[in-house]
Amino acid sequence: MTGSAFADAVLVGVLGLLIGSFLNVVIHRLPRMMERQWAAECAQYAEDAGLPTQGGAAPTEQPFNLLTPRSRCPSCGHEVRWYENIPVLSYLALRGRCSGCGTRIGVRYPLVELATAALFYACALRWGWSFTTLAWCGFCAALVALALIDWDTTLLPDDITLPLLWAGLLASVLRWIDVQPVDAVIGAAAGYVSLWLVYWGFKLATGKEGMGYGDFKLFAALGAWFGWQALVPIVLMASVIGALVGIAMKFASSLREGKYVPFGPFLAGGGLAAMLWGPARIMRAIFSTLGL
Structure with a gap:
């Protein structure tokens, strides 16, 4: 350097x-x-x-x-x-x-x-000094804000999630990020629909809401930034870390009223990890942790 x-x-x-x-x-x-x-x-x-x-x-x-x-x-x-x-x-x-x-x-x-x-x-x-850096810096700022807002209030504001989604699609079209536009569009759609299906499956099975619509939009945004291929590593990482944090908070009797842990901070963490190390390394780390 x-x-x-x-x-x-x-x-x-x-x-x-x-x-x-x-x-x-x-x-x-x-x-x-x-x-x-x-x-x-x-x-x-x-x-x-x-x-x-x-x-x-x-x-x-x-x-x-x-x-x-x-x-x-x-x-x-x-x-x-x-x-x-x-x-x-x-x-x-x-x-x-x-x-x-x-x-x-x-x-x-x-x-x-x-x-x-x-x-x-x-x-x-x-x-380096490039539009790619500008794009990913904006991505980081949005995820930091979303993670802490969701942790504090269980809200993921559309004022941030939707611009983040559109920015990912635009950055792909402008070639500021290394994701093909078709992969970004499919990633956005697959990210939203996948958590939407999980939401309704859980609600039909238990009568309770396991997550909010903001989580769908955030996962759609991550799909736009990384492409559909990265969705599985990101959601696996978010789920594993979220489960561990939830168990630790339960044993520490620090769960908030309703006994829930917001999912958005862990999705945001998965997105930042994917940016820093890449989805493939995340998947290998998960498999290694699980002994697979």
Whole structure:
């Protein structure tokens, strides 16, 4: 590797730190934006249908999106200044505490920034300064956000899964990724339909829902990015790791209400592993782990 290639990878990694900081905002705010939208739609439907609403007319809410309002401490309302929002460095300088009230700041914030930076660095190291790196960096950012949103809320927002799906198909057509367009289209369709069939098979057999429609869309997106040939390794890896994590959480009595573990984070992990090491190596690792 030349010094120039290493410098480019470091530069992209620094960009990943900044994107990771923004992803923390997306992970926190996007589910709340969705809840507000649903509430507004329900209130509008009730008003249009002439149905009574509890508490009368809903109060006018302040704008709430990914840019507004400024980030604040949830404990004391202290507005985060620009120099308190520098990825990783501000966390270390503040010793992981709010400068206003001293409340501890979750360590997940710098970890998300560092993980995104590491993924961006890996992409640039492998593909150099190219549209391919740009495509896979966007892929990584989307999966990091989806994994943590689903873990926190069991939601996989269409605002991320659907653009991720279309981006994979477009990247294939533009030859930014090494997947034939026909394989990407078949992968997207097969990814969606396969989990849709699992969902309905499980529901007919047990009367319960084993996963959500967001999982179908995420798996369809992974099919678009890797082609139909990668679907089996990705879902096998996600299932094995998800089962192990679920068993560990059960023994630790840390399962959430309903005794379920969201599947999206493990699908996202399978997708990132497929990008870093390739579907074939994932399959060999699974077979080796199972002693096959």
